[in-house]
Amino acid sequence: MLQLREEFLLPKNVISSISTYIVALVNNLQSLIEQKAALCHSDAVGNAFASTSATNSTKKYLDIDAINNTINEVCCAVEAVTRNEYQFQQFCEENFSYRPPKQIVLSDPGEATELAYFIPIDETIKSVLHNNYVIDQILDNVKQQRQKVFGDEDLMFSFRDGDYGSRIDDDSLLVQLYIDDIGLTNPIGAKKDMHKMSMIYFTMEDVPDQYRSQFEHIHLVGICTSRTLKVKPLKKFMMHCFHVPQCGRSSPRVETLADNLAAHQIGGFQSSFSTGYVCRRCFLKHADLHLPMIHIRPDTRTSTYHDDLVRRITSNLNGTSIMGVVGKSLLSDLDGFHPTMSLPADLMHDYLEGVCPRVIISLLKEASALRLITYFRIQERMEQFAYGHFDSRDKPPPILVKHLQNDKIAASASQKWCLFRLFPLIFADIVDKLPSFIVYKQLREIVDIVFSVPFRKAWLPTLRDLSFAFQYSMIKHFPRQVVPKVHFCTEYDQVINDYGPAIKQWSMRYESYHYYFKKIALRSNNYKNTPKSLATRYRLKQAFSNFRMTQLNHSDQAIRIQKVKNNLFSNEMKYVIINHFGNIDMSKDLVQCQKFRHENVEYCRFGIYIISLANLTEAPEFVQVINVIKLTHKWWLLVDVLTTVGYDDKLCAWEIRSMDQFRILDPYSMKYYLKGLDVYEIDNSTFVTFTARLTSY
Template sequence: MFQQTAVSSLRVHIVSPLTLHCSSRSYADRSADDRVGIRPRGTVERRRNDYHPKSVASENCTKFLQLVPLASTKDYILIVLAAHFVQGFVVQSCEGLYLFESLHAMRWLCKCCTYFSENRRRIIEHYRAVHGHFGRNCPLPCIYSDCHLVFRSQQSLKNHLRQHGVSQHEPIGHLNFKINCQLCDFNESVTIKQYFSHLGKHLKSKETVTCPFNHCSFKSSVYSTFTSHKSRFHNNVTLQDLKSELVLQTNVNEEHLVGQVQSDISDAEFSGVENITEHEVNTDTVQARLASLLLRLQTVLHVSKTAVQQIVTEFRDIGVLVGELNKNTLDKALRQHGCTIDESTLNIVKDTLCQANHFSCLSEGGSLGTDKRRLSFFKENFSVINPVEFVLDLSSKRTFVYVSILGVLQVLLNRGDVLDRVLEERQKLQSGHYASFSDASYCKENPLISGEDLSISLGLYIDDFEVCNPLGTSRKKHKLCAIYWVIANLPVRDRSSLSTIYLAALCKSQDVKTFGYSPIVQPLLRDLKLLENQGIYINRLGTSVRGTVLYISSDNLGAHSFAGFQESFNVDKFCRFCLAGRKDIQTCSVRSGAFVLRTRESHNLDLSELKDNVTLKSVNGVKRDCVLNELQYFHCITGFPPDFLHDLLEGIVPFELCLCLKKLIENKYFTVDHLNTAIQHFPYTFSDKTNCPQIIPVNFHLVGTIGGNGHENWTLLRLLPLIIGEVVPENDNAWSVILELKDIVEILVSSSFTEESLSYFEAKIFEHRKLLIEVFPDVKLKPKHHFLEHYPGLIRCFGPVVDFWTFRFEAKHSFFKKAARDLNNFKNIVLSLANKHQLMLAYFFDMPCLYKPAVEVERATYSSLENLSTLVKQAIQHKFSHLTTVSLATTAFIHGTKYVKGMFVSFGSTSGLPDFCQILYIVVVDNKAFFILQPFSTWYLDHFRCFEVCSTDDQQLVVVEHAELNHYAPLSAYTVQGRHLVSPKASLLH
């Protein structure tokens, strides 16, 4: 395709280092000012110091390629494509001229970085030597360019490559012939062994395969029979023995063909016995891998320092034993072969062998021998941003720690994987919907964030948490206050990983009460002012980028405390969004317009009144100014979004479920025991099984809540109609309250809103309020009910509330709780925890990518379309007319969400109602995930607030891209009264 395209010029701009494999030498570590010019052969000026790129004109070629350090793997691919136009070219640099003889010399490309090689073994060795962080967070990809499978261990990758064959993959080496397959469109430069590996796939699919060798008409559909035939009759053959109609090009010599017959994946490619020049294994390599392993044990796997030291000591002792064993083995081998070497020379060889212990870094004097030496090594060789300890009161040894936001940002934004995502998110077109904070009014009114220049938006989170048992004797003694932050410019899916939530400050909660937030936030405030005014310099962009705080997430108590509002919700002016009175919310709604919204101007007037009259404790609920109001582009009135988790899932939902369940039990529809039995024996599947609700306490009506955490309450509310809906009569008022509440939660977890959907949401909240008061006239509305009424307006100001909820931030606490147990020492616990967190962060910074792949598939079956069922084949051909071979998976992780065969997803709509389909297979084409779906007819059941799915007479399947789904969340179908019901997680009404 590329050879037929006429291109007069091509420029590729790159802003990060790239290693070019130039013949037998490497060209690496160029600064942004260095340039490498690639020109057609025969047009190069041989001046040693002239290496600036120039346009090159010749009789046959007027193309040129300007090369500067690469920005991403995508840019490298552009260069490879451009090189198709220049089949032979040279690289001119200040070191001299290096010849690229052909494009095939750089066919194998590392998917984790820009490294490439002409040798498959070297790519595998590169994975082991450079990318040793394989695991859940950084899986190893298959080395084939169009294979999307990933693996969490090298053994899994090894097994996959052994069975991989070469079907639909690029050729290896410099083979100048191609072999085609008579059963599919396979047409590749391969060896005989690789070709038979491809034929084996047809045999395993029970296809009849004809022997490909001359003068042989043998046929078989049995794998073992066919391989036995080859071994008996065609054991010593070359490619020239193949039938002529199979070999499309044969301009290679016999010697070359014979030498290529046995080249395939072997244990040697994983054992490291080959001499890999690009990644020569030396003591430094071993030391780096050991350091990475020990750092992972200590910070990610939470192995205590004592246990790590014991492991190091055992490794050290084993290393000594191995050295002695090697010495004896050498002595024995020399004697067996009758080597006559001078005794003194022999002793020198033995001693040298023993001293060449690659585990010497674990010795007592080695760089990794003790905890202190390991810490020094980590700080010197990893990107460790050390926390700084500040003293609040020297006499009582009150301190807090701060981790420089600017320092962490400097590391992050100079990484290609982070900066690329920030830039891609910025380039997304606004659709007119409220799909992110950039679509909302507060962002558009912020001159820094909404400007044309790139700016960084930060999201902060403040919360208190217990590192010890909250019910034990240490309760509140070691309670900590943490300030976390994220880069809000990143896609929401990339902000959910705990490794992308960073620590800013850590202190004891008691110190916040004693000294206030002001002294603790001062270092953070200083850095934020610098970020607003000067910004940070990004080497990859060649300019400084400014930024500010976009929002601060917290529970209501934390938000009011930090923002300077009343911390009690029993006071009159309890709302941080308006001036509603405590009694007024029982009779008036936000929709009525009875409450005046807070503004920056009104807030400043309240602060002025407080300042003028020192006897006042508060004015309109304002106690003091927010520390971060000193920033130029942040204000507390527009900076604290609502807290969906605590307002709804841990507030209104358990409260109203308590009221409604109590009334339903009083109506004798069921008992508490019957309800708990139904909850325990409900057939939860997939993610519902992970977050299944707990049983209801027997005395729940006395406590006033059913308890439970946010995930459990969400699952209970969503599935309660399926659990007990069949025993509750229709149109029951208490049941209607539950259903209306279910609708509200589904709307809130939506990722996009329009003005129409917000108006509908506002009406839903009003109807729910009215119904709740009618059914339970003696119950007073809580402040959280009032906060809920603000949500439609707040979505217009902040964007979807799921972008700011505190689920993942609270999960971050788990690291510090585990770390506290590992330390087993609470002396200066704040600094100890911060140090361990920063070491953990340094480990992740050492990874080639901080984020999981968009699509992760560990197992897939490659198959020709001819071997698939007619319905599956027709669906694939309708979507992809050019495909003849596909890989089908039954399980895949897409943007972190697990999809499994049998799950239901929503796609399309009929008469305003969403349609549902069942996943049959998952296909990855061009790094995009597609589902092969079985459509179902859908009926809406109002009493269950669910959808009934029924098989259709039309058995036609559809292939749908992941991005085309109505909502990303996969669902389960449960059988209730013989009907298959699906309860959505988010609103799907069109």
């Protein structure tokens, strides 16, 4: 264990799993030995060991040769599995239904071999839906959404509720496809370089919202080197990867997600965003980016006109682009796909990686220019800010002087999101002194709307007006930061109208899933045929996951369970507990835990949660979990019902106040709005902040 920990640097949870399996192996070995035990009469042992009893008795005895043979059989079985990769995969095929990834030869005869690997979507979907609980959860989620929309047609839950999604059947399965490039670095050896891989993933959109963030619901479809995608015809590879089996009465419309560059390459649009027609949804030129949208209205691209442009380019021997279109889409032969309707916008790249960090950098530079704060104090302020339990997972790194000089924040998308949300709290003493703070407030209100699910169609006109006002403010205050992504943000009212809630099509979790393959490549240190290695390792992981049936795992998990002490609760809390459970001995009948996870929602002590919305104003009603207690076989939440004072426009946060109103809540029957929130204290007042507009349904 010491070698595993200190030489191979395995984490504690991995070492614990290894020790658990060793104990299980010893227990199985013990069972095998007991099966080898023979029964014989006591007089067969000999007179020296004869029983003094008049009756014959039976005893178990073990033959030393039988023990050695049993141990040798176990050792041979273990060695046979781990002797080489081929035998290991054969063992997985026999016991875990493992199937190797399929191989495609993309190169022409006589050329250097170019290979790609894919996992058929239909096989993955069948393996996932083999779990009856998964099927029930998905069908129940779709049924509930359809019932809510039938009762209130203003609601939008998924792609089905957009204009394009209304054309598919309710009993069809919604499948999202995502394509992106990742860089894998070989740190040593002759091939020390960055290996670029093109990854294609898919997920099922109908998975309940609280489970969508789990990696096990993202599945690999295909993988090949990026240079192959650039120089080889992709029709054969793409048609294999993007083949979606029929679900329901008809095949679902293909919904392909990608960042802007990949989406333009897939759709047959120009890949440059610094000149010409930069938008795949309208005919906006780069030269017109600084013109207010309230004065210009670029024509929207239609499928008919786009097809006409493709025909003109195809018939043109020069092959030059026309109005931003460079040719036929890579997926044009795929049923249900069209470049103008099957490539939705991506919140992560347009907002979290686009306009949000640009606005933050611009505001901080303006604050420095007005002598409100220095670059050094900005770094110091971010280092000293106390992030809450939930936000600390995405704690952004400090903004250094070089970041401000280069107009670039070095952080991940989730860290930029956290910084954008907490910006008014971190710099609460200066934000209201910035003349351009109106830009942040407009953008924050837009983000709150576009990140909402369910979404209301009545919000679309408000979103359009806010987007146009934000673009005008950017032109006025930060003209150097007006890039194509600022224009993309003005189109989200139409994007949501066509595709449903925008957050259902964002690529955040797909981007996070890249880390798994980067880690596998680094630890395996095998760069001879990287696509095959990664596809094989993923397929093995998928086989184990299906064997364990972990999808939509609804088992509860309590962390740090301990006994309850009588002095833990105040008199008001004791009154609430006794009133709910009756006359019990708290120190004997109750236990507590630090965290409790139910249906992938973590209830943490002192975390803030939304339990309902006010009837008229739809203001959120908050509770703070004081303790998580268990009586007999069920967990309960002891909460403090907080008073919602109101929304603070300066801090973009809800002010809350504790009135010591305690209640016992059942986590199994609570309605899900958002996961846990942190509380922050500013000027002797407490606030919570989140990016979403909630609505009653």
